Amino acid sequence: MDFDYDLFVIGGGSGGVRAARLTAAGGQKVAMAEEFRMGGTCVIRGCVPKKLMVFASQYAAAADEAGKYGWDIKLGKFDWKSFQAKLKAELSRLEGIYTRNADAAGVEILHQRATVKDAHTVTLADGTEKTAKHILVAVGGTPFVPEQTPGIEHAITSNEIFDIPELPKKILIVGGGYIACEFACIFNGLGSEVTQVYRGAQILRGFDDEARGHIAELISGQGINLHVGTDIERLEKRKDGIWTKTTDGREATFDVVLYATGRKPATAGLGLENAGVELGRHGEIKVDAYSQTNIPSIFAVGDVTDRIQLTPVAIREAMAFHETVFKGNPMTPDHSNVPSAIFTQPEYGAVGLTEEQAREEGPVEIYTAAFRPMQNSFIDKNERVMFKLIVCQTTRKVLGCHIIAPHAGEMIQLAGVAVKMGATKEDFDATVAVHPTMAEEIVLMKTPTRVHN
Known part of the structure; x- marks a missing residue:
């Protein structure tokens, strides 16, 4: 059977782009579909903009310490709009690099959503169907929010946090994972009054217990109002902001409510079930050690497999996939001792x-x-x-x-x-x-x- 492509990649993030570039550079015919922006979560809505916000948020404390060291420093207010404009420009620059690198390697980039029809066919948003000898799903993850919480529509997630029009005077962050803790520190450093609520007994579940306790002490000491063992009962949009009530009876009003309550694989509506691809109970694509699904021609790498949700791991998985499938060198990504x-x-x-x-x-x-x-x-x-x-x-x-x-x-x-x-x-x-x-x-x-x- 003749196929349109040797490889069709769904998702233009770090893992998908690496697999597509390597395969195309090796002389194979490769297409990639990305429905949003090239670069994926890490570049557009994750690691990169978050780290730039971390840098921005550290200068107030640094200026305070500089004064104690003897410098005569007077710090004004943080200009959120100025920072935001530079951030958007930087993300556009990085997106351009991802696009150019894939294009230079010979990857055909399709700027629209693609879904899986069967073992060798994908359907594009415009109705066009494309066939491929191999399909690689690398669509990543998406924020999880508890939809049953009354008023949840008034909250935002990490997808929207970089685009809020003004720096909030008061922000509520719901969650106890690394994303919640990072944004709590960021907004505290930028001058917002930060409250963090987590339903578990201690933040950073899954990490070392002693380290978790140490960080909880530190961020509380920096002025973050950390409350564990409680959750949001409901939210209401009122004239002066978003009113919240927690399960332990506290009521407060905030300018922004950010839910950072975990991420889930972005497999909804992707057509995988119809194609016979086996999914886990959280929607993750189940793969073997070589990133192959139960359908031999369909593979998956990155956060969508819910193995280790880190960009460099997705890249390693993509490289191993390329070696295995297109170079005849069976290789499994090493998930042990990942820093x-x-x-x-x-x-x-x-x-x-x-x-x-x-x-x-x-x-x-x-x-x-x-x-x-x-x-x-x-x-x-x-x-x-x-x-x-x-x-x-x-x-x-x-x-x-x-x-x-x-x-x-x-x-x-x-x-x-x-x-x-x-x-x-x-x-x-x-x-x-x-x-x-x-x-x-x-x-x-x-x-x-x-x-x-």
Whole structure:
């Protein structure tokens, strides 16, 4: 059978673009459909604009600290509209790069929605049908909101937060995951009065318990009104803003209510069920180790598979897909010891196991240090950083590394190499400290804080 394309990719995010570029550059005929903007969640509505907002939000605290160090600094108000204009220009620039790179590799880009009709056919929004030997679904995820909450239509998600017309004086953030915590810190830094509500017992579920507690203390100390163990009962649009009532009886009014209550795979209406593709109970596409679905010609990578929801992981999955399908070199993406960073203020970087996970696997030693770094102690700032290593008692390998500190994301990238290589605690100990730095603590912790046999 003759096909229109060797590969048809649905979704123009990081994973889809990487797979399409590699395959087209190898001489195959490739098309890609993207219904919104090239670049996907990370570039357009996620990592990139969020990190730029993080940068913007840090300057007020930096100016305050500069004054305590002796600088004569007078800080005015934050100009949201000026920042927003520059942000939109930057995202358009990046979108252009994604489009040009795919186009230069020979990818045919179709700027419309595509759905799956059967194992080798996709249907475009204009009704056109295209056939392909292989179909790759890389549509990512979308924010989840509890639709049963009365008044939920008055709330926004991370998709809309970058386009709000004014910086809110008061903002409510609902959720306890990394997106909620990051935006709580961002708006607090920009000068908004921030309330964060989470129905669980502690924020950042799934991360290391000690680190979760440390971050909760830090953000509360920065003035974020953090309330756990409660949820939103209902919302109402009133003259002076959005009135809210929580399940524990508190009532308040906010300019903006942001729901950051998790993300779900964006498979709704994609036609996958009709094509026979097996989905999980959250709508995720079920794939094997090679990113192949139960339909041999259909593959999926990235957040839509709900494996590890990180852009670099989607790219690795896309590269492995290309090697497997088009180069005859079967390759599985390695999902072990993936470093990650949460851009709270300060940041939280992690790689490997949490203390709780490691205890389930065998005897471990825990090394922890929490202290005021030199930059803080000089101006009597009470904010503490935390360094933590989780070590296997038998192999002496470092199973997990957790850092809460300014620039922890930069540190964990480098620490991640050592953990990935299987470095032992003695390897860390044998490394000479770089003094004076915060990071030197990671090679100076000699005595276990706790031992779990």
